[in-house]
Amino acid sequence: MNPVGYTFLNQHYNLLLPKLGLEVYQDMDSDVEKTVTYGASKRLVLPKSRKNLSTPYENMLAAIKYQGIRLHFFAAIFKVVDEKELTAFIADKPMAQLNRVIWYLYEWLTNKRLDLSALTSGNYVQLFDDRFYFTLTEGVRDKRTRVVNNAIGTKDFCPTVRKTPEIVKLSETDVYQTAYEEVQRLGKTISADVIGRSINYLYTKETRSSTEIENEKPDKKRMQRFLNAIKNAGLFELSKDKLIDIQNQIVAENVRASDYRTIEIYVGTTIQKYGIVDEDVHYVGAKAEQLESMMSGLLRTHDNLMLDGKIPSLIHAAVISFAEVYIHPFDDGNGRIHRYLIHDVMKQREPAHKFIIPISAAILKNTERYDEVLESISKPIMAMLDWELDAENGNGIIINNDIDYMYRFPDYTEHVKFVYEMMNFAISNDLIEEICLLLVFDIIKKSMDQIEDIPNMKLDTLVSIIVSGGGTVSKRKRAMFLQYLDEEQLIEIEQKSIKIISEIQEKFDINIQNLVIKTD
Structure with a gap:
């Protein structure tokens, strides 16, 4: 063949x-x-x-x-193309639609002009056929080739997302509306207070989950800074200065950036065996000398999508967030910035929505799928890249070839699909589960409020113990309760609690025991 x-x-x-x-x-x-x-x-x-x-x-x-x-x-x-041959080929049929597309692509991507006269007539044609790609609504008209550049990005950075049947179907989903409908499914018993408290907890859960994905255990101060960043997502224009500010908030003080990195960087694991230390290099970021143009292109792509406003916000969020993590503009914090950007873009596009969908928590439960999606681009890059560890700099790497086009022009179709999957997973699991857990807590607490001898400050602790135990109190914890009530009262509370937990679990098909932090 x-x-x-x-x-x-x-x-x-x-x-x-x-x-x-x-x-x-x-x-x-x-x-x-x-x-x-x-x-x-x-x-x-x-x-x-x-x-x-x-x-x-x-x-x-x-x-x-x-x-x-x-x-x-x-x-x-x-x-590597022969420019004269390419020119002659296009000149033979300069009005042909695909000839004009190739002509435009050459001049756009190379910033060079072919020796061809500008067209003076003929209909304009789209660069990307919007039947098969997500594109800008208007685009920019090139009078010379009579091609409309409706790409979502620029020549410095231009991702594509194909309109596969699955992506088209997913793109019609409003994840916030889905979340509202799921919450409404819980019934009239859900108060605004319960929803508010669950949202506050989910911000914390999102912060912890995003950190755990990186296998890190940062101090409380950094966790609080990241939590604040997540809560304030979408309040500021996305710019180079803002990205640096976010990086400074979420990393240790000794690795805070004042600009994009100036050295080559890789993600890897140190392996020590038989007294020999080696590095298992998983991924190498874009060359430092190309960061400024790539990141400028990324931010311009964000502006294009904000101004156009027609491409679904979750596709927009997926494109910008994954672009950041593949380009890897900072020495540290790129992964957390990547997941922060999902929330930041969503809030910029849809500021009316007040709650967070904990996508990092969903990713943490689906790390194999996450790795698979990341490798759809990282593996081809690593297969093509000629690199070597820098012998003079134990933490450095040397890149011997230039494949900038692999970083500048990615296809994010699978990444968009993944983000929709994780959002839907987060809605049907973490969001609903947390509300159900708080609902159980509140009902049990209300049943114990009638016991006047229990101080308010102690009540939450006792209820947490009961919920953690699935409605029962262990022998070791029992003495804490018997300070305020007798054995018969405690048994009655346990029976009520078991019934409450069972009803909630059956109604909403969840397992409360999988959601709580064990106290024993």
Whole structure:
């Protein structure tokens, strides 16, 4: 079979780019077009009746037709393409739609002009077909090629999100509305006070969960600073200075930044075996010299999405937050900033919503899925990157090649899907579970309020012990209760508590015991 599209271009230009989820080939023995499974990917097999594409320029057209615009491929191709041949190919049919798209892409991504006269007539065409991609509503018109650049980003940083059937369906979901509906499902017994207290707890849970994902145990002061940052998300314009301010709030004082990092950085694990110390390098951030342009592009992408306002806010949040963690602009704190940005963007886009959906808590319960999504981009980057540990600097790394296009032009389709999954998981689990836990606490507390001898300051502690024990009090804790009531009263309270917990668990299909912090 003969390679077609990006598959052909990858081989022709010796790009060594990782294969796509769909590769295209032409089978000269086949009479029908078909899609076949090929390991973890798929192959679109074209029949012999299709034109045999022998030049790289014909295959550029086929790549867009069958596999869509993959900016990282074109950015790599344009570094090595024969400019005169490309010019001649476009000049042969300058009005053809895909010829104009390639013409525009070349001049946009390289900041060079081909030796072609500007078009003076003809309809404008979209750079990205909005049937297949999430795009800006208006875009910028290029009079020279008569192409509308409706990409969500810039040439410095431009992510794409494809409109797969699954993503389109998810994008129609309003996660806040879903959360409201879930809370309403709990019934009229839920007071504003209970919801308010659960939200306050979820802020704390989000802070702890985001930290635990990093396998860190920061001091209370830093935890409080991060909690404050989460609570104030969305109140300030997203800018370089604000990102630095957030980084300063959530890291130790000795690693606070005053600018983007100036050295290369990697994420890894130190391995010591048989007296030999080695580093297992998982991921290498973008080159330090390219951070300013990439982060400028990221912030411009955020501005584009804010001004456009049509792309769903959760897609916007996913794009900006994952972009930050892959670029890795700081020496420390990138992971927590990544998860902070989800809340920050959501609050900027939808400020009327007063509660938090604890996505970090959901991620913490789904770390394998999180790693899988991160690796969809980190693995290809690491497979292409030529790096070595810096022998003169024990904590340093040297990058020997430039694959900036892998950082600048990511496809975040899977990342968007993941963020929706985690939001829905957080709504149906953490949000509802916490409200149910507080509901159990309040009902049991109300039943004990009638016992006048229990001081108010002690009551919460006693109720917590009962809830933690599933409605019963252990022998070791029993003496605390018997200071205020006799054994018969305690047994009666236990019976009531067991019944209350059982009713809530059955009604809302949760396990209270899985939610509480054990006191014994």
